[in-house]
Amino acid sequence: MAEQTAGTPSPTTLRRAHFFMRLSRAWDSRFESMARAGNIGRWYSAVGNEATTVGAALSLLPNDALSTVHRDLGAILTHYLDPTRLAPALFEPQDRTAWDALRPDPGALLHRLASQVLGRRDGFTRGVDRSFHYGLIDRATGLRHVGMISHLGAMIPVAAGLALANLQDGNQNVVVGFIGEGATSQGDFHEALNMAGVMKLPLILVVENNRYAFSTPLHEQFACEKLSDRAPGYGIAGETFDGTDFEAVHGAFERALARARTGEGATLLEAMLPRMRGHAEGDGSYELIAADERARWLTHDPLPRFEAWLTRIGAADAARIAAVQETATAIIEAAVARGLATPEPELHEAWRNPFAPGPVADAFARQHAEVTRG
Amino acid sequence: MAEQTAGTPSPTTLRRAHFFMRLSRAWDSRFESMARAGNIGRWYSAVGNEATTVGAALSLLPNDALSTVHRDLGAILTHYLDPTRLAPALFEPQDRTAWDALRPDPGALLHRLASQVLGRRDGFTRGVDRSFHYGLIDRATGLRHVGMISHLGAMIPVAAGLALANLQDGNQNVVVGFIGEGATSQGDFHEALNMAGVMKLPLILVVENNRYAFSTPLHEQFACEKLSDRAPGYGIAGETFDGTDFEAVHGAFERALARARTGEGATLLEAMLPRMRGHAEGDGSYELIAADERARWLTHDPLPRFEAWLTRIGAADAARIAAVQETATAIIEAAVARGLATPEPELHEAWRNPFAPGPVADAFARQHAEVTRG
Amino acid sequence: MAETTYLDAIRRALFEEMERDANVFVMGQDVAQFGGAFRVTKGLYERFGRLRVVNTPLCESGALGAALGAALVGKRPIVEMQFADFVSCGFNQIVNNIARTYYRWEQPVPFVLRLPFGGGAGAGPFHSQSPEAWFAHVPGLAVVAPSTPADALGMMKSAIRDDNPVVYLEHRFLYRREKESLGEGEQLTPLGKARVAREGRSITILSWSWTLHESLAAAEEVAREGISVEVIDLRTLVPLDEETVMASVKKCSKVLIVHEATATAGYGAELAARIADQAFEWLDGPVKRVTYADRSSPYNKHMEKALLPGREAIVAALRKLARY
C-alpha cells in the first residue's frame, strides 16, 4: 500500500480499469491473430493505447459523449458495458454504479459490437460501414458515442458540436474526443480547438501520439516540442503525459474533466504512446521502423506496467490478475465466436433509403429507380 | 538625432518607407472618397496598416515573394515600384538600388495597378477579376507577387509553396505573406504553418490584427492572449508588435528575414493595428463599433506617428514631409485620373479560354460552344 | 397587405421555427448582432440570444462539423455560409460527414445549409457561384432552391423540420427584388415537389431560382409570337419530382433547361439525361440547355452579363427550339 496516495483512483476504478484494459487487449489479440491468418481485412491494433483509452472513458457520466477513432476500442468497451453484469465474479456490489443499472445488457451490446467489427448482420451498421465507423446515441440510457469517418480530423469539430449542445442545454456534461497525432496536422483540428477556446466548450481532446502517422515519423509531422504546446494558441488548457502510466492518465483526465464540468472550458491532452504495432496489421509500415526502436517500444506495454503497479499498491494479487486476464479472454472468445456465427448482412440493406423517413425519403423513393441500371 | 540607435533603419530605408506609406495613404484617400460618392464598388481601406505593409516589403530582394490580401496596397506599391524614378525629386542617388534598376517602369506599373483596381482594360486581369485578386510573376525583373482569392486563409499554403520552391532551388529567397487576423481561424492557416515548421520554410507570415473580422470582435475569434502564442505549436518563431510603430515593424522583419534567409525557418508575426475604418466602406460594420472605441483607434494613426518620429530623429523636416505628402497625392491623382480615362475591359475577354495554351486548351475550344446557349 | 421580400420570407421562417422548437438554432459568421452579411438573421440574436444565434470564427469546416455534432444529439442547426462560394472550405464535412451519416448508421441529421448564391452583382469569381451540382451528386443530401418569397418561407420551414440535411440555395439577387403578399399562419411548401409556374403547350422550360424568373419573362415574350411555353419551377432539385417534370415534357415534347451554374456537369445535365432516358419517345427535338458559360464569373458586369443565362439568351433558344 506504500505507494497509494491521495490522488490514487478508488478500488472500484482500478477494478474497472483493469478489466477493461484486459478486455481491450484480449480483443486485439483475437483480431490480430485473425488478421495474420487472413481471416479478416485490415486490423488497426490498439495495443499500447489501453491505459489511455480506458482511463479516458472511466469517468464519463450519462449523457457525456465519447468520440472515437480507430484505436479506441478500450474507450468504447468502457463506455458501453456494465462490467458488473458482464463479469460478476470480478466485481463487488459497490462497484455497480447507478449508470450501470441504466446501461443496456452488456452481452447484447458486446454482440452488436463484435458483429459490427466483423461486418455481420447484427452490427450497428448491418454491413453498410466498417469497424468503428458508426455511432450509438441512445436517449434512454444516456449513451452518447460517435464513431469516425475515415477522414482524419473531421470528427474533432463534430466533438466540439456535441459539446456546444451541452452548453445550449445548460448541463454539466462533457465530451471526450480521441484523435491520432497524425490528424493534428489537419485544419479541422485547428478550427475545432479554436472554437472550443472561444466558446469555452466542455471538450477534452486526447491526442494519441503513437509516434507515427502511417509511415510518417513525428519530425515530418510537426516541429513543436510537444503537441500540448498548441493549447495556449487556443486559450485552452494543455497537458502531455505518459499514456502508458494509468495514474498519469487518470490524473490528467480528472483535471480536465473538472475544468470541463465547471465551465472552465476545453483541454488538449497529449498521451505519449509506444509504437507497439504497425499502422495496420501487415501493411509494411511496421517493418519500416528500425528493429531496435521496435524492440524498445515493446518494453513500454501499459498492461504489465499497470498490473505490476496494482500489485505494488496491493490492489490486486497474482490470482486476481490471472482471473481478470482469463475472464477477459473468455468473454472475447465467446463474443467473437458468436459474431462469427452470425450471418452476413442482408443484401437489401445496400439499397436502403439514404434519407431518414419523411417527405424527402418518400420523394427519393418515387424517382425512377432504373436510372442506374440502364 | 538623439533617438537614433544602432537598430534604426538607414536614411534610404526611411525615405522609401515614408514615401510609400504616404503613397498608400493617398491612394486610400482617393478611393475612399470615390467609394463614398458611389463611384466605385466596395472599398477595403488599408488606412492604419501602412507602417506594417510598407515595413514588410521594404527589405525584399529580387525573387523574394510577396503574398497579399485585401489591405496590403502599401506592400504592393513598395514591392513593385522604383521610387527613384517615380519621384526623383524626393530621393538621393544612393537611394537607387540594383533592383530598382531592374524594376519595370514605375509609371507603367502604377497604371496597370490603378486600372486593375478600377476594373479597367489595362489592369492585370483585364476586367476578369477585381482589385487585388491577381498576381504578377515576372522572371526578368525578379518580381514575385501573388494576390488573393476571396477565400481567406487559402493563400497561406500557397505562400508556403512559394517558400518550398526556394528550398528546392537552394536559394536564400524568402516569402512574406499577409493575412487578416480573422483568417487565422481557418484550417489553412494551421496546415500551412505546420508545414512551414516541419520543412523549415523561408516564410514570414504577418497577421494584420485590426481587431475585427467583418463584425466579429477578437474575443469571438480566438481565446489566446496573442496570436504569436501559436508559433510554439508549429515550432517556429513568433512575435507580436505594435504595427503602427515603424521601428518595431522594421526590427521584427529584420529578425524574421535573417532567420528565413539563413535556414532557420519560418516566423509568425502579429502586427497589432488600429481599427480606423469599417470592414468595407459603407457596409455598416463600422457603426457597430462603440463611438469611443472608434475615436480611440483614430488616434493610433501610424502616419503622423512616423512623421513625428522622423522629425524627432532629424530624418525629415516639415518641408520634406509636406513635399512627400504632396508628391504622393499628385502621383496618385494622376494615376487614378489616367485609370479612369482608360476604357472598360473588352467584352470578349469574358470568353477567353480557361486553359493555358496547349492540347487541353485546344480540345476545350473544339467543343460545341453552343452547349450553354441552347 | 404588405409585401414580403424573399429575404424577409427566409427570416420569417427562421423566426417562426425557432419560436416553435427550442432545438432549432442558427450558426455562422457575423450572424448574431450584425445579422449576417445580407442581414438575413437580423433580429434573431435579440430574440433568441447567443446560444441559439451563434457567431463562429472564420471557419466553415469547423462550424459545419459542429453543426453535425449538435444535430446528432437532438439539435436542428441551420448554418449560414456568408457566400455559397465559401462552402468549398467546409466541403468535406458536408459531403462525407453530414450527408452520409444516416445511410451509414441510421442516425438522422436534421440540418439546413444556407447558401446565398448566384451572380448578377458584378461580384467576381468568388462571390457569384452556383454550386448545387456538387451537392446533387452526393447521396444523402436534399438540395432545394426556392424562387419566390412564398417558397422561400415554406421550403425553409419544411427544411428545418425535415430529419435530413437540406442544402438550401437562396439567390442573393432575389433577396430584395422578389416580393409578394404572404398570409399570416403556417405556410409550408413540401420538399420534393416541383411547381408549374406557367402553363404552356409546346416547350417545357425546367429552371429554378433566379433563372426561373428570367425564364418566365422569356416565356411571356415569346408568347406574343405564338410560342406557348410551360415553365416548371423545380424548387427541389434532389430528390427530383420526376412526375411533374416528365408530365410536362411529355405534354410539350420539347425541353429547354435553364440554370445559372456552368454547363458541364451542371444539374441541368442530370435533367437532360433523365429526359433523354425516360421521355425519349415523346421528344420532338433536341434537349437544350441555357446556362452560364464554362468560365469563372468575371468581375466586370458586362462580361458577367455576357456569360449569364438571361432572358435574351432564353428567348433566342426558345425561338430556335420552336422552329425545330
Place this chain on the structure above:
Amino acid sequence: MAETTYLDAIRRALFEEMERDANVFVMGQDVAQFGGAFRVTKGLYERFGRLRVVNTPLCESGALGAALGAALVGKRPIVEMQFADFVSCGFNQIVNNIARTYYRWEQPVPFVLRLPFGGGAGAGPFHSQSPEAWFAHVPGLAVVAPSTPADALGMMKSAIRDDNPVVYLEHRFLYRREKESLGEGEQLTPLGKARVAREGRSITILSWSWTLHESLAAAEEVAREGISVEVIDLRTLVPLDEETVMASVKKCSKVLIVHEATATAGYGAELAARIADQAFEWLDGPVKRVTYADRSSPYNKHMEKALLPGREAIVAALRKLARY
C-alpha cells in the same frame, strides 16, 4: 517482352518525367521512403531525394495550396491523395485556387492531382469514391481517367507536361490487375482525345477506367448474341472529345453510358445531355446509363457489388437497348 502493370506504368511516367525535367516533383502523405499507400512512388525518393519526393504531414489542403505556390514560380508539382475520397479535405484549393488562376490572371498552373479512386475492394464509403463529376463542373480543370497501362503512362506524361491543372484519376482496382507490354522510348497519349476501344455497329458504350473493362467484357458477351457494340474509352472527360463521341453515337444510334460514380449529377449525365442535344436526330432509342446506385459505398463486399455497375448490369442494359 515483360508486361507492365497499370501501377508500374504510372510510376514509369513519374520517373521519366522527373528525369527529364528537374522542376517536376511529387508531394503527398507517405510518398517518400514508404512509396505511398499503393507504392506508386516507390523508388522515387531514393533517386530524386527529399526535395523532389516530399512527404507532407496529414494535410490535403495545405499540400495542394503549397503545390499551387510552387507551380506559380516554375515547378511542376504532382500531388498524390492517399485515396481520392480525401480530396474533399483540400477541395477549396483545387476548385477555387488552382482551377481558376489561369482564367483570372493568365498565370499557367502546371499541376497534376493524382486520385487513386474507385471501389470493388470492399473498402467502404470512404475508400471507394469516384469524384470526377465535382471536378468536371469546375472551369479550368482537365479531368482524365486512363483505363490501360499504355494510357496510364502516356496520359500521365502528357498531364505533367501540360501547363494546366490536370485531375488524374487512377483506378485502384486496375493497379495490379491490368498489364500490357509497353515499348521502351517516349510514349505520350494526347489529352482531349477519346479512343475507340472496340468497334461496333449498333450500340455505343461510353465509359472510362474500371467500367471500361466491364463494358468491353459485356460487349464481348452480347456479341455472341449478335449485338454489335462499339466501346469508346473517353480517357479525357474534360475537355470532352465530342468528335469521337458523336461520330460513334451517330453511327450506332443507341447509347449506353457506363460509369462507376453515382448516377445523379454524375459525369454520365453530361454525356447524355450533350448527346440528347447534339445527336438527337440520330438517336434510335433512349440514352441509358448504368452507374453506381445513388448510395454511399457499403463496406460489405456483396452489398457493394450489388450497387456497382459491373458486367452483368451492362449486359442486361445492352440487351434491353438492343431490343428497343
